[in-house]
Amino acid sequence: MNQPKIxxxxxxxxxxxxxxxxxxxxLNQTFTDFELIIIDDGSIDDGADIVKTYSDSRxxxxxxxxxxxxxxxxxxxxxxxxxxxxxxDPDDICFPDRLEKEYAYxxxxxxxxxVGSAAMCIDAEGHTLGLIHKPSYEKExxxxxxxxxxxxxxLFRLSTFQQAGGYMTDMRYGxxxxxxxxxxxxxxxxxxxxxxxxxxxxxPSSMSQKSRRFNRLLRQQxxxxxxxxxxxxxxxxxxxxxxxxxxxxxxxxxxxxGKLLIKNNDVKAWRYFFSAIQxxxxxxxxxxxxxxxxxxxxxxKK
Numbered sequence: 001m002n003q004p005k006i007x008x009x010x011x012x013x014x015x016x017x018x019x020x021x022x023x024x025x026x027l028n029q030t031f032t033d034f035e036l037i038i039i040d041d042g043s044i045d046d047g048a049d050i051v052k053t054y055s056d057s058r059x060x061x062x063x064x065x066x067x068x069x070x071x072x073x074x075x076x077x078x079x080x081x082x083x084x085x086x087x088x089d090p091d092d093i094c095f096p097d098r099l100e101k102e103y104a105y106x107x108x109x110x111x112x113x114x115v116g117s118a119a120m121c122i123d124a125e126g127h128t129l130g131l132i133h134k135p136s137y138e139k140e141x142x143x144x145x146x147x148x149x150x151x152x153x154x155l156f157r158l159s160t161f162q163q164a165g166g167y168m169t170d171m172r173y174g175x176x177x178x179x180x181x182x183x184x185x186x187x188x189x190x191x192x193x194x195x196x197x198x199x200x201x202x203x204p205s206s207m208s209q210k211s212r213r214f215n216r217l218l219r220q221q222x223x224x225x226x227x228x229x230x231x232x233x234x235x236x237x238x239x240x241x242x243x244x245x246x247x248x249x250x251x252x253x254x255x256x257x258g259k260l261l262i263k264n265n266d267v268k269a270w271r272y273f274f275s276a277i278q279x280x281x282x283x284x285x286x287x288x289x290x291x292x293x294x295x296x297x298x299x300x301k302k
Contacts, residue, residue, distance in 0.1 A: 006085070031099035039063075047090070116150055118194055126201075134147070
């Protein structure tokens with residue numbers, strides 16, 4: 001087979017629910033010179049069966065025992081045949097021209113090592129929630145924030161990924177992209193297109209773990225990793241415990257979606273804050289958000 005121009009890398013772990021939508025959105029790109037590497041990180045659902053229904057020669061399926069997202073992505077990228085790597089998640093949907101526009105941007109900007117895009121957020125049923133986007137960064141802006149790009153939207157150079165050392169496999173609870181992109185920033189710029197090129201799905205199972213304390217602990221670890229400082233075993237254990245404590249329910253999801261709706265001037269924001277309060281009535285932050293959303297709704301209606 002000829003070497004493709006892009007290797008699209010997707011890790012799946014019990015991701016069958018939206019998997020077909022995600023795969024179809026990649027296969028239906030206007031840019032067609034790519035391979036789609038789907039690595040199964042030890043799933044026990046029927047995701048593998050869904051992948052095997054496709055006869056498209058561009059799809060390559062891999063399986064490994066469960067080792068986490070970072071390890072799965074490293075393994076998939078190690079087998080990539082293209083010089084450019086596109087990320088994709090199994091619950092998101094690419095716009096048809098995503099690869100075409102990101103590929104053209106990297107070809108036109110040799111100083112850029114990573115390009116991402118804005119995204120239109122949708123909920124579990126596919127209803128639109130609002131637009132999210134990130135700024136672009138040059139070296140002098142380092143270090144990057146904990147979410148420098150919308151991770152599944154990026155296209156990056158394989159050579160720079162290798163120079164940066166790949167994803168850190170001991171970051172099992174998030175932040176592996178921020179640390180990697182900070183390392184890659186040593187070799188070029190990070191660009192984020194303002195145009196949305198994907199639907200980014202938000203649902204409780206992907207958002208619930210992100211309590212405020214969890215986010216604070218994760219930011220601390222990211223900063224230390226970026227600055228090449230030692231992360232103690234106690235800090236790692238605290239992050240793991242917080243992840244486990246807040247790993248069920250939809251409190252974090254409702255807060256995030258509510259704030260997104262306020263940002264996009266949507267009067268429905270209060271419903272999500274009210275749902276968060278029902279789950280955690282002692283959260284003063286959720287009550288403050290509810291109050292703000294009520295004032296915002298009155299202002300929007302005027």
